Amino acid sequence: MHSTTHIDASVPIRNGGMLARLSDVVVIAGGALLTMRAPGIIDGAGYDSALVAFSMLLALMLFPSWGMYRVARRGVFWRCVCVPMFAWLFVLVASCVLVMALHRTYRPAADWLEEWACVSAAGVVISRLAAHAIYFRLTKQDAHTRTVAVVGNAARCRQIMRKVGAKSDSMYRVSAAFDTEPKADAVPLGLPTFCDRKAFADYVRNTNIDELWLAVPLSEGQTIVPFVGLFRNDLINVRFIPDVSGLSVFAAGMTNLEGTSAINLVASPLASHSLISKEIFDRAFALCTVVTLAPLFLAIAAAVKCSSPGPAFFTQRRKGANGKVFNIYKFRSMRVHAESDGVLKQATRNDPRVTRVGAFLRRTSLDELPQFFNVLRGEMSVVGPRPHAIEHDRLYQDIVDGYIHRYRIKPGITGWAQINGFRGETDRIEKMQGRIAHDLYYLSNWSFWFDIRIVFATVFKGLVHRNAY
Structure with a gap:
């Protein structure tokens, strides 16, 4: 379970977020037009404009995944120079691959591509530096570290202190605490800790503490009112950080529902823009994989036949995002046989149903390659929780805590659980519990770079595993 506390000095440029994204798109388009008009640059055969359009679209969808529209007091060079340049180069390369895959004879002019890359990279970096400068000028957050007093039990106070301390660029510093559940044998927090409200209020005022964070459970509403009243005549920010760790499945962030703020207790942990950027990456990666590995697909299909x-492909009904059922594709690795209705027997070591070719395909995970067609169809993702047979869903969803929440996003060809050894036969409940724990961790900590990390790990160490048979 996770708490609701999200303390991060890097914050999104909320009011200017859309303007910042639009400025990046304009910079990319402007850079392309500027370099196309330069002497010696010849327009492509109608496909240069498609390349520019793909780049604008991918930038609009993928840049937020890199944290491009967040500002921070420290690490400005990394956030404003390094990240934008890496993000733009990735988008440019991905766009080139997409356009050349769709039209194999197209090759962009190298000199134009180089100039466009440099001009647009400079523009994106300048726009990020300008956004940071304007933000800091307006808020003046770079000139003052805000001191905080936390109200909550010792464990909750310690948790918040740890979160604040873990951020090297945090603009907050916890300076005092009020323990709502004092114990004689409690371990000291390492800072002024109070149990008396008056003494606490005097300390907050005398040391000019900037903010008061009320980190108490929703059930302790009676604790909130006295503290709000205690500082009603003080110019101090009072913030409520409800502890819903006993209720929430994922990190319970805030969401806006038509102007009304709400805490997500049970909801998809991935924001809409994250799902869109993940979808774009999935389709682009799957298309490139299918085009590149087409000869291998044909060779494997012939070997299976x-x-x-029997057929070269094997299909089975699986559950996808939000429980929607789809047919998953695999290269057939077993001899054709009949299954009893509602009963599915997993492959075991030395299973007589598995063919020689099938055994090799299973050991190397090559039998999973046709699932890139599922990705192109929008039924699966490149990275995500592996889809289980529907018979297994019925068995485990009532006995493994959190099992059903793995279907809040599209299932993946590979996943965090698979590269950590949780793949193959689940002959013990502990194996399935471990797999689900890793799936939920992935959902709670998703980022674009996390997906890239899993893809690389799959290629280098996850394709062959002793549990795959």
């Missing part, structure tokens, strides 16, 4: 009578 020769290994035993």
Whole structure:
């Protein structure tokens, strides 16, 4: 379970977020037009404009995943120079691959592409530096570290202190605490801690503490009112950080519902823009994979057909995002056989149903390659929780805590659980529990770079595993 506390000095440029995204798109388009008009640059055969359009679209969707529209007091060079340049180069390369995959004879002019890359990179970096400068000028957050007094039990106060301390660029510093559940044998927090409200209020005023954070459970509403009243005549920010760790499945962030703020207790932890950027990456990666590995697909299909009578592909009903059922594709690795209704027997070591070719395909995970067609169809993702057979869903959803929440996003060809050894036969409940724990961790900590990390880990160490048979 996770708490609701999100303390981060890097904050989104909320009111200017859309303007910042629009400025990046304009910079990319402007850079392309500027360099196209330069002497010696010849327009492409109608596909240069498609390349520019793909780049604008990918930038609009993927840049937020890199934290491009967040500002921070420290690490400005990394956030404003390094990240924008890496993000733009990735978008440019991805766009080139997409356009050349759709039209194989197209090759952009190298000199134009180089100039466009440099001009647009400079523009994106300048726009990020300008956004940071304007933000800090308006808020003056770079000139003052805000001191905080926390109200809550010792464990909750310690948790918040740890979160604040973990951020090297945090604009907050916890300076005092009020323990709502004092114990004689409690471990000291390492800072002034109070149990008396009057003494606490005097300390907050005398040391000019900037903010008061009320980190108490929703059930302790009676604790909130006295503290709000105690500082009603003080110019101090009072913030309520409700502890819903006993209720929420994922990190319970805030959401806006038609002007009304709400805490997500049970909801998808991925924001809409994250899902869009993930979708774009999935389709682009799957398309490139299918085009590049087409000869391998044909070779495997021929080998499967020769290994035993039956089709080259095997389909099975699985659950996707939000429980929607779809047919998953695999290369057939077993001899054709009949299954009893509602009963599914997993492959075991030395399973006689598995063919020689099938055994090799299973060990190397090559039998999973056709699932890139599921990704192109929008039924799966490149990275995500692995889809289980529907019979297994019925079995485990009532006995493994949190099992159903893995279907809040599209299932993946690979996942965090798989590269950590949780793949293959689940002959013990502990194996499934471990797999689900890793799936929920992935959902709670998703980022674009996390997906890239999993993809690389799959290629280098996750394709072959002793549990795959």
